[in-house]
Amino acid sequence: MAVSSKHPASAPPTAPLREKTSHLMLRAWCTFLLFMTVSGTAWVHAFGEVVAAVVTISGGVLSVILWIVLRPAVQWRRLPWFVVGYLAWATLSLLWTAWIGATAVTLLLLWITTLQAMFVGSVLTWREVTRSLASALKWVMALSLVFELWVAVVVGEPVLPGFATTDEQVDPIVFWSRANLLDGGRIQGIMGNSNLLAPVALLAIIVFAIRLALRAPYRATLIGWIALSAYLFSRAGSATAVICAIAVAVVLATVLLMRTAKGPGARTKYYVGYAVIGVGGAVTFWLLRGAIFTALGREADLTGREGIWSLVLERAAQHPIVGWGFSTPWVTNDPAFDQWIVDHGESVMQAHNMWLDVYLQLGAIGLVLIILTYLAFIWRSWFFAVDRPRWDLRADRPYSPIALLPTLLGALLLVQGIAESSPLLLWGWALLVLFAFKIKQSPHIGEGPAEQSLAIERGEPTKQAA
Template sequence: MAVHTKHPIAAPPAAPPREKTRHLMLRAWCVFVLFQAFAGVAWVNAFGDFIAGSIAAVSAIISAVLWVSIRPPLNWRRLPWFPLGYVAWALTSVFWSSWLSTTALTWTLLACTTLQGLMVASMLGWKELIRAMAAALKWVISLSLLFELAVSVFINGPVLPGFVIPTTKLDPIVYWSRNNLFDGGRIQGIFGNANLLASVALTAMIVFALLFAAHTTRRVPLALWFSAATYAFVRADSATAYLSAIAVAVVLTTSLLMRTARRPGSRTKYYAAFAGLGALGIAAVWVWRDAIFTALGRSSTLTGRETIWQAVLDRAVEHPVVGWGFATPWLDSDPAFDGWIIDHGQSVMQAHNMWIDVFLQLGAVGLFIMVGIYFSVIWRAWFFAVDRPRWDLVDSRPFSPLTLLPILLMSMLLVQGLAESGPLLLWGWLSVVMLGFKIKQAPLIGVGPTGQTLAMERGDGLATLAKTQHT
């Protein structure tokens, strides 16, 4: 009969430590925050402006209370200063805003979104953050497809926001769902906008694919979720999203090639080659834009966007330094925007170009800050993706697929920003703040104040502490 020795050389077998209920609840709250941002205008379509705004405000207050109560470890000197500077400059614009009430309301939304991004980044480690994004995106994709299915099966006709069934035929642009699931047309999901659905679906495809490659969770369900996101992406049929997907594929290929470099100078040839290919690609798109957009079923003016851009620029150059005042999105309840630019009988609520929109609202100063935001985030995201994880003399640690997420999302947002103002609000802005802040706080996955605290809570604190002592 075996006898347990009184002088063991290792700890006796035990069940792995379980996460505390408090942390599980915190992670669930972060998933809700991310879902709220990804769902975006779906809240307005379902419940109206007042309830959607109230949900955003109350959730921001709860997040602030949680942040103050839990006090996660932070390196306060490594805050995302450019995004915070943009928020501060947007607030300052109330002193000269030509649409003061719109500035106050939309700045509150910007501040709430910024707070939520900072909170999620400080509360969760890298792996938990990406899993939380995946969970939120699963809800958005599944609800979008189920919503379209319910409309087609039970109503069999278009639906207006607020679950209202129209009694007369209206312009399709006002419909929440056009009942296109079974007739091959573009679906819009819970967003009521095919372009928004396509962008979120592309984000979901990126997140699910990286988790699949990282073996962080069960792969068969991830493959099914990737298929669902791909179906939503294709059925949304957004030209902007297709161009974003091409950009993501190019950046992914470049990043993987950069990871194969063995010597400091080996990357130079890749930089030169892809810079040349990028320049040729941009030139080709410009020269053959008519044929390309015709093939995508769009006009060379990007469905009338050039007209919108010209109207916005004509107004922006009147106040070129500080702009007219922050307003993201434009509120059609404001006389300054109601009836200013009309598309399909509806007042336009954005410039359909991130940079032109910023120039209109906050002038050259705001434009400079926005350039600084994307330059700083993309710079860090690039080396976060292509540099081998290293905190000591060991230079042979394997790359993690998860480190590709920030650079791929930033690439997608950059391309989307050429034809949409989406990167300036909701999940677009939250992603910029959250990922930029996370990279500054934890430039290595599993290393950094948040990663160390979570690892110790899970029971592997000694190993993590030994690693962080070398950083």
Template sequence: MAVHTKHPIAAPPAAPPREKTRHLMLRAWCAFVLLQAFAGVAWVNAFGDVVAGTIAVVSGMVSAALWISIRPPVNWRRLPWFPLGYVAWALTSIFWSSWQSTTAFTWLLLAITTLQGLMVASMLGWKELIRAMAAALKWVIALSLLFELAVSVFIDGPLLPGFVIPTTKMDPIVYWSRNNLFDGGRIQGIFGNANLLASVALTAMIVFALIFAARTTRRVPLALWFTVATYAFVRADSATAYLSAAAVAVVLATALLMRTARRPGSRTKYYAAFGAVGGLGIAVVWVWRDAIFAVLGRSSTLTGRETIWQAVLERAIEHPVIGWGFATPWLSSDPAFDGWIIDHGQSVMQAHNMWIDVFLQLGAVGLFIMAGIYLSVIWRAWFFAVDRPRWDLVANRPFSPLTLLPLLVMSMLLVQGLAESGPLLLWGWLSVVMLGFKIKQAPLIGIGPAEQTLAMERGDGISSVTDGNGVAGNQRT
């Protein structure tokens, strides 16, 4: 009769540990939080301001309760101080704000979004976080295309927010859907805005492509989802998104090139070449901007954005140091913004430039903090992407495609911020906070306090520390 030896060389065979139900529910909640952020103004278009605001507040309270009850391991000395400083400065601006009620309401939304970003980053490991992003993006892209299909099939005409069918012809800018799915025009999805749909679709393309390259799940469904996201991206036909995609491609190529360096000094020539190509590209875009935007079907003024920028700057320089008061987004119900800048008969709700918007609201101090946010996050994201994973004497571990995510998303937001204020709210701001906090807490995939959460939820005493490509080492939790 066979018996186990008293001196085993390996552990007895056992079934793999299973995730606890509470952790599966937590991951589902994090995916919903990301869905809520990515969907953005879709909640307002569908249910109105009151319901959308209630959903945001209640979800923030639930996330806060979860964080307090679960108490995930967090290195509190490595918080994202620049984003928290921006939130604090925005709150302080209520004392001199020219629109105090708007400042109070929009700051509450900013605080909730910041809390959600911190919560997701602290609750999930890198792989889980990216999986949650993928799940949320699948829902947003699928709902957008199904929404456009339903409008074209069942209504066969434009649709206003609140599921209202217009009885007279109106300016297309007010339509939730323009019924363009089958006529070749720009589609807007559940956002009611083609630029927002294109930005989210580009983010989905980045996430799906990186997961596909990492081989962490079935690749055929991912390829199909990438195709669907690409279709939504092309049909949205956003010039800003096209420029963002070009920037992402350049940054991706540069990061992959940097990964080939074998010696510390080998990257110098790559940095010099990257700087030269980047500077040349900016010069070409500026000199031939009329021709480039004509190819994209846009004017060199970026569809009237220069007029908006001029009006905002004229007002901003009246309070250049501390600004007029936080207001992201501008609320058209506030007399200070209602009728101030009119576009297609509608009050404009943003400056269409992240930096000009910050300058108007929070002055030079706000600009300094925002510059610190992007410099610090992109700096860490760059080395997170191009440095080989190493936590011991082993120096030849393979790179993980997943480490490219923060760098590519931040590059996209940086370019988008030149023509939109989207990076200051909803999924744009949540991504900045979430990815910046996650890199500081876990600068290597599989290592860091938050990275051990999954193993603890499984009840596993030994957690497998991996670099994303199957190379593992054991670390006690």
């Protein structure tokens, strides 16, 4: 006869595993940092330079404190050393800079951006980084649409920074929003610049598509976010961003093709073929740039950029080895930049080419360092994307869609850097550092001390790396 027992053989039921509140708050903080980086100039336009500076510096201090308290697993010998070298050389330029105030201010921004990027990469796993970046981009896309809709419907006229309006005749370049959402013109989003909105929208499409490939929840909503980002990308009307999108598509197709190769030798023919296509395409584009940019609604000289490049090269040639001193972006209230190069009545804040910008500021030495930084990043991110994940004898592990993100970002930044200096600051620099750091710290998604995802998501301490 069965006997009731107070001591059952099975284990008592337990609550399902949940993330600790502390880790949820940490991930929310990282999402805010990424949002602040991606939204960029929106903070200055909305709240002014003082408030934006206070928020930026305070965020940097808080992240440093959290890094010291949390002590995440970091292999300090595996830092992105070319990034460190570029940062050190930019800092060293304080000794000879011709614009000490501009150098000090922009160096602080560079240091904060670099530290924030490494902080996010050290406390979040690959999946969490992608998830937080997607959340930040959703906020930027949504706020850009809401802002443009508010200006067009409620205000009904262009808006200046600080939510102000004016009856005076001013150049459209100074407006935060030109109220173009409903009349078919180019929109600028919360960043206040179409050439800043378009590449961010392209980045959003990439990240949302990767989340979709990861089979993230709310797939229908993700498709909606991709559609919104594509709409903003189209309405921004940036010729440079269109070329970036073509480059990203080509790189994506190449990576997927390389993944089908049965061995390293089978990839050789693909490399040769794409090298020929790449070089031929670049030469053709340069020779036919006038017709191409005319078709895209732009001037043959890249809307005046060739004139800017000529002036930058002329000044850079005076200090070709060490440069004039770091200043990214150019601080236009400094006498060295004020009224030096003027476009639409406003002093220009960049060289509109990241390589020329670095050459002007940090000379040939700085140019070599930034080239090595990008070469190292492109090299690592490329094989991170095309090589099947392997750390033992097993050679059939599936590819992760996340592995595509760094190499697609690299393609976007390289093409954008031809006509813009944006890759040297804000989200361009932050994501370059973040992924360069993350690839070296966690070369295998989900494996290694920095990828103990279950422990990290529970908020448990991880074993410190040697």
